[in-house]
Amino acid sequence: MQTNALKPRLSFWQLWNMSFGFFGIQFGFALQNANTSRIFTTLGANPDNLSLFWLAAPVTGLLVQPVIGYLSDNTWHPRWGRRRPFFFAGALMAALALFLMPDSTALWMAVAVLWMMDAAINVSMEPFRAFVGDKLDESQRTAGFAMQTFFIGVGAVIASMLPTIFADYLGVSNVPVGGGIPDTVRYSFYIGGLVFLLAVSWTVLTADELPPEDLEGFKAQRKHARRFGVALSEIFGGFLRMPRTMVQLAFVQFFTWIALFAMWIYTTNGVAENVYGTANAQSAQFQDAANWVGIMFAVYNGVSALAAFVLPALARATSRKMVHALCLAVGGASLISLYFITHKQTLVLPMIGVGLAWASILSMPYAILAGSLPARRMGYYMGLFNFFVVIPQICSGTLLGFANKYLFDGHTIRLLVLGGVSMLLAAVLTLFVTDKSDR
Template sequence: MSFGFFGIQFGFALQNANTSRIFSTLGANPDQLALFWLAAPVTGLLVQPVIGYLSDNTWHPTWGRRRPFFFLGAVLASLALFLMPNSAALWMAVAVLWMMDAAINVSMEPFRAFVGDKLDASQRTAGFAMQTFFIGCGAVIASLLPSIFSHYGVSNVPVNGTIPDTVRYSFYSGAAVFLLSVLWTVLTAKETPPENLEQFRAERKQTRGMGYAFAEIIGGFGRMPKTMVQLAFVQFFTWIALFAMWIYTGTAIADTVWHTTDAQSVAYQDAGNWVGTMFAVYNGVSALAAFILPIFAKYTSRRIVHTTCLIIGGLSLASILTITTKEMLIVPMIGVGIAWASILTMPYAILAGALPARRMGYYMGLFNFFVVIPQIVSGVLLGGVTKHFLGGHTVNTLVLGGASMALAGILTLFVADKADHE
């Protein structure tokens, strides 16, 4: 039931490792990148709560509750992945990013609720860890694709401002893997109908209409469980750090290690390939750590594990400032990978135990607000902060991100986890 996440993360990994590279190749300045990346969090803000609400209130005897959304999102995301590297102008790439991120969110959000639907409380940490494993595996391969194609002789040089062939072929491969992986889950996983189907259908008729849906979504902020409110602060500072890393790692290491800011140069594109290698490392580490962290959580607590992992990740991200050789850039990615494994597992496992079963999709979608709001804040502010307060050097922005992640780790200690009292 988690295999579809292998394909979903193929899409996200290609986006995270290559979007800034594509924007820069098409003429974007470094201080514009964060603003152009706003497409990702804004679509998540709009799409995920709505999809969560709709999937809670959907039942089809053949398609089930969550799987219709898996399928629709996969078709649209695969189309966007094909279009992205064929963008002929910067505005087109930004528009396709909006489409791609919205479509990936349609598939992704119900997967979180899917685990909550099908597993009891004792299995959920392991269930989210399995998702993290497939996320890591998909991201490793997707992040390495440009380097793999380059190794086999595909051109990595932009010609007349177009996207290099290595990136184009990587996105084509990602489109195919995304669709096929999600189809595997759609066709092989089963869903059980609501306990009282007639009551479910009657309630669905009463709540039909997008006006009611939006009122419910907005009203949900006032009914959030205490644990969800506490986790919101943790997520806020965590995702400021991740957004900074995804946007600025390429420009940062091109500047500090390859000593170039020219996006049309061979050196800049080589740095872009190395970002894929770095991101493959942290995702590979997360895939392995996914099954180790629940063991530590069993003997300590999920809060302690998450705190420790976030502090390790934050210090690792900040350490990129001190590195001047490409090989050494792999080392901090190990620490980031440990943090990433926990980010994808522990908050959702803690949250699932505090949510009512019949509203799992709704609250998981609402929880995504605290993933995308910090990204929107970052998109609006990071460009100006980097330019006016950090000397225009994006490696300093990574240090700021590292500090933010470490702060999130400290805030985790104040989260109430129901499992601590059972």
């Protein structure tokens, strides 16, 4: 266990180095979010089944994150520390998956690689959340999560724009040939794999970690914790011992991530139909729509990168939960507005609101949660908290396709409206969260 006395205040560049790995993680994550539905549809997926194919992402998170959190809590190496071995191992696997994804020649191959990719990203990403709780005093945690959000935004902006950059400025073909993936997407994923590995390696090599205060006691506890029965009990028994704040945030996260999952899965198909007038994935218009969705996603991620440094100041002036509720409300209204827009340039405007919501989603819940968690189990509870990110995605994956087919008559843009309503509900629930810093 570490105490605040062992946590010196870090400089700007120390915060930079410990967070830089998120640039690579989000680079890969953004390529996945902006292009997976495009890849699946290009390889022949029916839009009604897209949410089912996307289940790979939340299911792997459900299985991987609490286990990795538990293992990293009970890991210590004199040179590599506690969280960094997991950063690096996940980066190696994620880079390989990013190289493989655009070379899929059949739908089943792309789905299989998505499972591999998302598992690997989760192995790298989960310990980064606990890393902030490990290294930073309460007074710097909001800033630490904001720095992560900045790199998430910057990485996602560049990654989301890559297919358009290749098509419009480098003359790379954006048209599927023989039912395969366009070269713009293939080259973007190759670059993403390299960036993921290099950025995470930077954090692994430049950031250090605080050793356990009682190293001998930690070693004895670790031996006990690694017994299979104990580990299983600890991993799943934590549900019964969640802090009150974590339970409250679970409901907020549930409705928040239903909205995000709907946006990531259906924006490409919705924009292609609503604005470009096509549902044919082999057409140039559909691929152009997919590139424009990349620009839209770049905008919301760019806004989140800038907002990351403004939101902590607003939180100090008001409260973290008030800021989070406001951002979610703006994001929900923005998603709903996409239904009424038929000109592609105008689609960029709602992404500003989505970007404000995304910046808050990536920082405020974790900053609120960290203050309610025991230090020695930070990684485990951060991993367990991810259940309330992936469970709504699993619900969405099983139900959104049904809703699209039987309730919305195949008009996927209406699923974005449903997502917006869900995010508005999350905003209301945020007002009932207990934040210890408010006391």
